[in-house]
Amino acid sequence: xKRIYTIVLVAFxxxxxxxxxxxxxxxxxxxxxxxxxxxxxxxxxxxVCQNQSIDDSNAPLAADMRLLVRERIRxxxxxxxxxxxxxxxxxxxxxxxxxxxPNTYILWFAPMGLLVLFLLWYIxxxxxxxxxxxxxQLSDDEQKRxxxxxxxxxxxS
Amino acid sequence: MIAExxxxxxxxxxxxxxxxAVLPMVGAYQKDTRLMAFGDRxxxxxxxxxxxxxxxxxxxxxxxxxSVKLAALHSHTNKPLIYKISGVWGNHEGSMMLWVLMLSxxxxxxxxxxxxxxASLKARALSVQGMIxxxxxxxxxxxSNPFLRLNPVPLDGQSLNPLLQDPGLAFHPPFLxxxxxxxxMAFSFSVAALIEGRVDAxxxxxxxxxxxxxxxxxxxxxxxGSVWAYYELGWGxxxxxxxxENVSFLPWxxxxxxxHSILVLGKRHTMANWTILLGIAAFSLSxxxxxxxxxxxxxxxxxxxxxxxxGVVILFLLLLATGGALTLYALRAHELRGGPxxxxxxxxxxxxxxxxxxxxxAVTVFLGTFYPLLVETFSNEKISVGTPYFDATxxxxxxxxxAFMGVGPxxxxxxxxxxxxRKHAFxxxxxxxxxxxxxxxxxxxxxxxxxxxIAAYLAYSTCIAYGRKIGFGKAGMMRRFRAQPxxxxxxxxxxxxxxxxxxxxxxxxVWAKEDVQLLKINDSMRVGAYEFTLKAMTxxxxxxxxxLEATIDIKKFTKKVTTLKSSQRFYPVREMVTTEAGIxxxxxxxxxxGIGDGDSRKGWVVRAYIxxxxxxxxxxxxxxxxxxxxxxxxRKVKAKETx
Numbered sequence: 001x002k003r004i005y006t007i008v009l010v011a012f013x014x015x016x017x018x019x020x021x022x023x024x025x026x027x028x029x030x031x032x033x034x035x036x037x038x039x040x041x042x043x044x045x046x047x048v049c050q051n052q053s054i055d056d057s058n059a060p061l062a063a064d065m066r067l068l069v070r071e072r073i074r075x076x077x078x079x080x081x082x083x084x085x086x087x088x089x090x091x092x093x094x095x096x097x098x099x100x101x102p103n104t105y106i107l108w109f110a111p112m113g114l115l116v117l118f119l120l121w122y123i124x125x126x127x128x129x130x131x132x133x134x135x136x137q138l139s140d141d142e143q144k145r146x147x148x149x150x151x152x153x154x155x156x157s
Numbered sequence: 158m159i160a161e162x163x164x165x166x167x168x169x170x171x172x173x174x175x176x177x178a179v180l181p182m183v184g185a186y187q188k189d190t191r192l193m194a195f196g197d198r199x200x201x202x203x204x205x206x207x208x209x210x211x212x213x214x215x216x217x218x219x220x221x222x223x224s225v226k227l228a229a230l231h232s233h234t235n236k237p238l239i240y241k242i243s244g245v246w247g248n249h250e251g252s253m254m255l256w257v258l259m260l261s262x263x264x265x266x267x268x269x270x271x272x273x274x275x276a277s278l279k280a281r282a283l284s285v286q287g288m289i290x291x292x293x294x295x296x297x298x299x300x301s302n303p304f305l306r307l308n309p310v311p312l313d314g315q316s317l318n319p320l321l322q323d324p325g326l327a328f329h330p331p332f333l334x335x336x337x338x339x340x341x342m343a344f345s346f347s348v349a350a351l352i353e354g355r356v357d358a359x360x361x362x363x364x365x366x367x368x369x370x371x372x373x374x375x376x377x378x379x380x381x382g383s384v385w386a387y388y389e390l391g392w393g394x395x396x397x398x399x400x401x402e403n404v405s406f407l408p409w410x411x412x413x414x415x416x417h418s419i420l421v422l423g424k425r426h427t428m429a430n431w432t433i434l435l436g437i438a439a440f441s442l443s444x445x446x447x448x449x450x451x452x453x454x455x456x457x458x459x460x461x462x463x464x465x466x467x468g469v470v471i472l473f474l475l476l477l478a479t480g481g482a483l484t485l486y487a488l489r490a491h492e493l494r495g496g497p498x499x500x501x502x503x504x505x506x507x508x509x510x511x512x513x514x515x516x517x518x519a520v521t522v523f524l525g526t527f528y529p530l531l532v533e534t535f536s537n538e539k540i541s542v543g544t545p546y547f548d549a550t551x552x553x554x555x556x557x558x559x560a561f562m563g564v565g566p567x568x569x570x571x572x573x574x575x576x577x578x579r580k581h582a583f584x585x586x587x588x589x590x591x592x593x594x595x596x597x598x599x600x601x602x603x604x605x606x607x608x609x610x611i612a613a614y615l616a617y618s619t620c621i622a623y624g625r626k627i628g629f630g631k632a633g634m635m636r637r638f639r640a641q642p643x644x645x646x647x648x649x650x651x652x653x654x655x656x657x658x659x660x661x662x663x664x665x666x667v668w669a670k671e672d673v674q675l676l677k678i679n680d681s682m683r684v685g686a687y688e689f690t691l692k693a694m695t696x697x698x699x700x701x702x703x704x705l706e707a708t709i710d711i712k713k714f715t716k717k718v719t720t721l722k723s724s725q726r727f728y729p730v731r732e733m734v735t736t737e738a739g740i741x742x743x744x745x746x747x748x749x750x751g752i753g754d755g756d757s758r759k760g761w762v763v764r765a766y767i768x769x770x771x772x773x774x775x776x777x778x779x780x781x782x783x784x785x786x787x788x789x790x791x792r793k794v795k796a797k798e799t800x
Contacts, residue, residue, distance in 0.1 A: 096543025126501040
């Protein structure tokens with residue numbers, strides 16, 4: 001969910017024109033550099049660590065990578081450019097959100113695909129006429145006895 | 158001497174387990190009651206023998222007998238008693254001992270509580286339980302014997318990993334293992350039922366308490382792990398989608414599905430195949446969990462005590478158990494009775510959807526965890542799958558699940574109408590809109606507003622369903638409240654717990670604030686509305702570590718809120734540094750500080766966080782665990798009353 005929020009945030013930055021501003025003028029405020037570096041840093045892996053983002057890690061390399069991200073942002077890179085830059089340097093391994101490419105199709109399609117498949121199967125399964133079960137209608141007499149029993153078990157409901 | 162007693166007990170336990178694996182199964186085929194009854198005795202004997210071995214190992218640790226290699230490697234004389242005891246399972250060999258202890262405990266409980274079970278079913282289940290036992294006992298004895306001696310005897314031990322010297326972690330593995338291994342009951346009884354070719358409501362009703370028990374313990378175990386990571390790793394994460402966390406979450410997801418399908422099987426005699434499959438899957442995934450943690454095939458912040466060679470043996474056991482069970486399933490599943498089926502809009506239908514969605518969620522987590530390994534194996538390329546992936550895939554599945562979770566419990570068994578759904582959907586839509594609007598005004602986030610609205614919808618729907626069950630506001634409400642089976646109260650607690658957890662998760666992912674800065678004494682930093690000031694750095698020492706403690710004052714709009722202390726600890730025996738976070742716990746927000754490296758000249762790294770509603774996450778999950786116990790013991794009380 002954090003990622004979705006980041007996307008919303010990034011999109012907001014993009015559409016509000018901050019981005020074009022950033023590209024034309026390299027001198028953006030330090031507060032903004034920091035804020036953007038944080039959102040980018042969350043999706044970059046500290047490549048020597050065991051499964052930590054560069055923001056969460058205390059390793060020296062993570063610190064270097066954090067500085068590098070800030071440098072790129074100051075140099076006028078958009079957030080995506082920073083990610084591309086880091087990927088060129090460290091490979092796909094650095095991206096905590098795996099890129100969408102042939103070797104990750106299964107990874108990205110399976111969850112939603114499975115969900116849709118399951119829901120379809122459910123609808124087909126439940127709509128199919130049942131051959132085995134036939135529920136006989138109760139006769140009036142039986143219905144009376146049934147009602148009497150039910151009111152005995154569950155009064156006033 | 159004591160260590161040798163333990164060793165002998167362990168060997169005997171393996172032999173007993175071997176007999177337990179074979180004789181009752183033969184007895185069940187030949188309809189020989191004596192051989193079948195042997196299973197009961199063997200199960201109890203196996204438990205007693207393993208308990209003796211485990212106690213012997215604990216004794217070795219408590220008395221710091223460093224002639225035993227394991228104690229020399231993982232204990233130390235100047236460690237507090239509680240960590241000498243928890244040190245027993247704070248390493249590979251000892252944790253495997255704990256694993257088989259739990260396994261034999263569950264096996265030993267079968268004869269005590271299973272007097273009403275069909276003799277052949279019980280014998281076969283115990284035999285399967287014996288097979289698992291023999292596999293893991295052999296694994297311990299041949300590859301990771303905890304009782305190996307050391308010569309010459311070292312003067313002192315190498316101590317326990319300081320990260321593990323913590324009350325939270327001392328009890329995290331036992332609970333987790335009770336959960337993991339508890340699912341062995343579902344596995345054994347599923348396999349036994351497949352061999353018998355018969356699954357019925359009695360089977361389901363007998364097994365359900367065990368699944369509940371395992372599930373509740375697993376929930377507690379995962380919660381403890383999460384809380385521990387939060388305050389011990391020093392950077393305020395409560396869940397990081399780390400492989401080791403994921404593999405404990407997998408059996409939980411599948412176990413949750415099992416819990417619901419076994420309910421349907423017990424009440425409506427349907428979903429037999431599915432329940433069996435989930436029973437096998439839940440335990441297989443627990444084995445996967447054991448394998449991953451023990452082998453280090455996946456890199457993780459949790460990787461201690463790893464050894465690839467041993468991992469291979471566990472992988473072999475895993476393939477044997479899972480492969481065997483699934484083959485049996487493929488051969489026999491069609492013989493199981495199908496049951497009456499279900500309609501699109503009905504309680505059974507809702508529970509089927511619940512199962513499908515939970516399985517989808519589990520598959521997603523499984524893929525995210527193991528995909529990098531697959532890619533690396535087949536193409537030699539390395540990729541990472543981290544939090545952003547799970548946020549994009551797991552979260553939507555959960556949202557759909559929660560949408561169904563609201564309406565499902567309101568439906569009638571067998572058949573209900575779309576009108577029921579429509580009526581509820583209308584009111585819920587209104588509720589989500591109102592809550593969402595309120596949250597949006599306060600929190601300025603569309604995603605947060607929407608998600609909070611959905612959490613509120615779940616809570617509201619749960620209250621409605623529970624209210625109908627107990628006849629809220631009608632005459633005789635108290636009587637009906639008392640007459641409800643434990644499962645009704647369990648349902649309410651668990652689903653409310655889920656809503657509360659969701660509220661916590663949402664606010665943590667949307668509104669959490671953090672900052673990291675270098676601070677000198679009396680420097681301040683601002684995070685949100687709070688001002689953090691580093692007041693002092695005080696050195697000191699304790700029984701087995703030295704520390705440097707930071708005192709940090711926190712103000713909100715010039716009004717002092719609290720003073721927190723965070724320290725860096727240095728453990729000389731292991732030459733390790735750990736961070737102890739300073740936390741002020743609150744209902745609506747936690748304040749969290751962690752101190753890092755530094756010196757008086759350039760300042761110290763200070764991490765400051767504001768965590769909104771983070772405690773709701775754990776409060777909710779503990780409510781879920783409690784729900785399991787209520788569901789369990791509620792039944793007991795009722796049974797006694799009628800008896």
